[in-house]
Amino acid sequence: MPCPQDRSAAAIEEIYVDRLQEKSGISDSLPPSPKEFSESPCPCEEAKKKKLPIPWQVVMVFLTCMCTFGNHWSNGLIVALKTTIETDVHINNSQFATLVAVTNLMNTILCIAIGFVIDRFGGPVLSVWLAGFHLVGSLVQAGSATNGEDSYAMLIAGKVIAAIGDGSLDNAQHRIFTTYFAPGHGYAFSIGIIWAMANLAQFVGQATANIIATNLGSYAWPLWISAVVSLISMICACGVWIIDKYLRKHYIVLDHSGKAQAEAEGRRKRTTFQLSVVRRLPLTFWLVVVFAVFENAGVQSFVSISTQFTQQRLQKGAVIGGWVSSMYLLLPVGLTPLLGLYIDRYGQRMTWLFVSGVIYLVSMLVLRLSTTVPPFIFAYILYALAQTVTPAPQVEIVRNIIPDPSWYATAFAVKKSVVQGSIVIITTAAGKIQDDSANHESLAGAVTLWAVYGGVSVAISGFLLISCYTDWGMRYLPAARLSQVRPKNHCDETNRLWEMLAASPRGGVAHALSEHGADAELTRAEKARVLKGPEPTKVSDWGRQAAMWFGIIVVVIGWIVFGLGVMWGVQGSVIAGSVGW
Incomplete structure (x- = not known):
């Protein structure tokens, strides 16, 4: 049976205007029913709205991306200052791993709860609140290093406060973009822009942290500059909220999150976090979650040791280490939006999932085995490519493999919660492996752990890619084929x-x-x-149940490992004090 192509966003807008004109009596059709009239309190004004201009869309994209600029700037400088913070605050590797992991631990729970609130009240208003929490946390972190305080407890407290905003700001960004962009019509490109800006912020924060700390004599200065950048992000979030209200009042703003389609089909649904929906998510989704547990967690957590690892391999100071280790962030700035454009036009989401896993695995293997500078630099270039091809395909995959678009908040929250638990596990375990090494500084064993994560991610993504082209795969994982x-x-x-x-x-x-x-x-x-x-079928049901329990176990183990990390840090401090560290 022939199948008409999906209507473009412009065509949908024309239909929407026609319906508004019908409701306002401009056309010769029947007058609106009382129910329809109640849904449009002032149809005459609605009919006068214009199509949303592209410049306003550009403004919304820029301001929305800037909402997390301070967040990623802060994350970059903390890891770049690893050696300095450990020396000045007198903590060991396990305690620093705890400092880095506390944000991820908080978000194993917070991202689900806040995801519900985002869908209930909207992305713009929640962006203001979340950016505000990050700003307060940044101020507390800066205060912990001011006037010689060097307080580890205060630094942890600042990270906890900032974590309330850090983990869900990207969720709010996605929610905003689901309103302004449809799948295949700019959504993947907008996600690429988000991550380009994120990598740019992390690069600048990571590359300048040690330079500022060295020249000004204290690591408090980079933290205070980070707080100022967070204030700018807060102002941008307020701008998003104000402009969104203005645009909805004066222009036609379509909601592409699935709500409009549900209403057109007579299905009134709210895009909220629903626990019952978790059982109805397909096996394809759960396999993507398992993949993300290893690939996403590995790519995101490796940054916690990147500067120190560069210092060890190149035998250079913190300034050179920070610059070299942050160079990998520049490649995604230019390539991630281009990848988004490619996905919008050609699909191939599972292919890019597999490519990201392979590149990540190869980069970790080369880093582990390299003994000279050229292969070391080559490995970091590969890691940069892995950073480039990871975010946009996965966000698009989640939106395309779930049966109902209005479940997106639920699916994204579940995936992110499990990934955060995995990041806690690998970050804390890497810190413990480093502390247990012969000189308490070697990162070789930790990099081996990241390589293992890469191997598992390649196996899972390879299975998903093969399933797109086999009868068995298309029978049990048809969503994977449709996303391809x-x-x-x-x-x-x-x-x-x-x-x-x-x-x-x-x-x-x-x-x-x-x-x-x-x-x-x-x-x-x-x-x-x-x-x-x-x-x-039994195969699908068993697979979904196993993956679901796997995710729950990862989150639980993440909390347990975090507690062990705190204990290891305390023990390490006692041992360090006894030998005169």
């Missing part, structure tokens, strides 16, 4: 998979046909929803 095809071919591929799976006596398609009747004419959206839903 080009957006313009999505409709035809949906019909092809439907016809292929309709012949099977079991599965989601057979179940849907038994409910609606064999002769029922389902729309393309209804077919896609069935194909992306969990398959009612």
Whole structure:
């Protein structure tokens, strides 16, 4: 059966304006019902709204990206100052790992709770609150190093306060962009812009931290500068909130998060965090979560030792180490938006998932085995490529493999919560491995741990990629196949998979046909929803249950390992004091 192409955003806007004109009596159609009229309190004003100009979209993208600029700046300088902080605050590697991991630990719980609030009250207003928490945390961290305080407890307290905002600011950003950009029509590009700005902020913070601390005589100065940058991010968040209200009042702002589609099909739904939805997420989603537990956690956590590792390998000081280790952040600044454009046009999300895992694994192996400068620099270039191809494909994958777009907040919150738990595990374990090394400084064993993470991520992403091209994979993981095809071919591929799976006596398609009747004419959206839903088979059910429990166990172990990290840090301090460190 021929399948019409999905309407463009412009076409949807025209239909939307036509409907508003109908409600206001401009057209010759029937007058609006009382229910429709109540939903549009002033239809005459609504009909006069203009199409949202591109310059305003650019302004929203820029200000939204700036909301997390202070967050990523702060994260970059803390890891760059690792050696300085350990020396001045008199802490060991395990205690520093605890300092880095506390943010991730907080977000194993907070990102789920705050994700619900974001969908309840909107991304713009929550961006203000979350940026405010980060600003307060940054001020506390700067105060911990001022006037010779060098307080580890105060530094931890500042990180905890900042963590309330850090972990969910990107969630708020995604929520804002789901309003202004549709999948395949700029959404992946906007995510690429977010991560380009994030890497730029982290690069500047990480590259300048030791220079400022060395020239001004205290690591408090980089922290105070970070607080000023956080204030700028707070101002930008306020700008997003104010401008969003203005644009909604004067222009047509479509919500591409799935709410409009649900209303068009007569399904009134709220995009909120629903625990019952977790059981209905497909096996493809849970495999992506397991992949992220290893690849995302490995890529994001390696930065915690990057500066010190560079110092050891190059036998240079903190300033050179900070510059070299931060250079990998420049490559994603230019390439991530381009990758977003590619995904918007060609798809291939599972391919990029596999590519990111392979590049990350190779970079860790080269870092582990390199003994000279050229291969070491080459490994960091590979790590930069891994940073480039990780964020945009995964955000797009989550949005494309779930059966209902209104479940996005739930799916993203679950994925991020489990990843944060994994980051706590690998960061704390790496600190312990370093403390237990012969000279208490070697990072070789820790890098081996990151390489193992890379190997597991390659195996999982390779399985997902193969499943996109095999009959078995398309039968049990049809959502993976749909996320792989080009957006313009999505409709035809949906019909092809439907016809292929309709012949099977079991599965989601057979179940849907038994409910609606064999002769029922389902729309393309209804077919896609069935194909992306969990398959009612033992294999699918067992896989989803196993992955779900795996995620829960990762979060629980993350909390346990964090507690052990605190204990290891206390023990390390006692040992260090006894030998005169």
